[in-house]
Amino acid sequence: MLPLSSKVLISSVFPSLRAFSTTSRSLAKRETFVELLQDVPGLGKTYDRLFVAPGRARNDLVPARKARFVAFKDNKQRQVLRMTEEERKIHWLQVEAPGATPQNPQEPAEGSQQTPQHLLDSLFLLPSTLHFPLRTVSPTSPTLHGSLSLSNVYEILEGSYGLSSKDVEVSWVEQEAGARMKELGTWKASVKLRTGGREEQIVDIKVDRLVSGDV
Numbered sequence: 255m256l257p258l259s260s261k262v263l264i265s266s267v268f269p270s271l272r273a274f275s276t277t278s279r280s281l282a283k284r285e286t287f288v289e290l291l292q293d294v295p296g297l298g299k300t301y302d303r304l305f306v307a308p309g310r311a312r313n314d315l316v317p318a319r320k321a322r323f324v325a326f327k328d329n330k331q332r333q334v335l336r337m338t339e340e341e342r343k344i345h346w347l348q349v350e351a352p353g354a355t356p357q358n359p360q361e362p363a364e365g366s367q368q369t370p371q372h373l374l375d376s377l378f379l380l381p382s383t384l385h386f387p388l389r390t391v392s393p394t395s396p397t398l399h400g401s402l403s404l405s406n407v408y409e410i411l412e413g414s415y416g417l418s419s420k421d422v423e424v425s426w427v428e429q430e431a432g433a434r435m436k437e438l439g440t441w442k443a444s445v446k447l448r449t450g451g452r453e454e455q456i457v458d459i460k461v462d463r464l465v466s467g468d469v
C-alpha cells in the first residue's frame with residue numbers, strides 16, 4: 255500500500271485524467287472492467303481502465319497478462335479512465351516504486367479494504383455456465399434421480415475453480431435460498447466474494463442429462 259504522501263502526489267499529478275460516466279446497469283452486466291497491463295491495438299494503452307466483453311477477458315486478456323481485473327465496491331465506482339502519455343509515465347514510476355501497488359487516482363486516498371487479486375481472477379474467470387450432468391428417472395423424463403442444491407455448486411467452485419465457501423457466498427437469483435433443482439434446466443446463481451469490494455458474478459447453473467456411458 256502506498257504511503258499517504260504518495261497517494262496525495264498521485265492525485266496532484268493527474269489533474270487532467272478523464273473519467274467518463276459509467277455505463278447503464280444492463281450493459282455493465284454484459285461487460286467486465288479491466289486495467290490494461292500493455293498496449294492492446296484497437297482497445298487501449300497501458301494502464302487504461304475500460305469495459306470489455308467477459309469472454310475476451312477470460313480467454314485472452316487476463317490469461318495472456320495483457321490486462322487484470324479491477325476491484326470495485328459497486329458498479330457506480332467503475333469509471334473508464336484513459337491517460338495522456340505524461341500521466342502514463344508518472345503512473346509507471348509510481349507502480350514500479352518499491353512496495354507500490356497500482357492506484358486509481360479517482361479513488362479516495364483512504365480507501366476501503368481491497369479485494370485480493372487472486373480472488374478477483376478466480377471469480378471473473380468463471381465460465382458463464384457451470385454444467386452438472388445428472389441422471390434422470392428415465393431416458394426420456396426431465397425429472398432428476400435426486401436433486402441439485404447450492405451445496406453442489408459450492409463443491410464444484412472449490413474443487414474446479416479454487417473458490418471455497420470462505421471466499422464466496424452463493425445464492426439463487428430467482429429462487430428461494432433452500433430451493434433444489436429437481437428437473438433438467440438452467441437456473442441463475444450469484445457468486446459473490448465475502449471480502450474486499452464483495453464483487454459478484456452471475457452464472458448459469460445448467461443440469462444436463464447424464465446418459466449411459468458418460469463419466
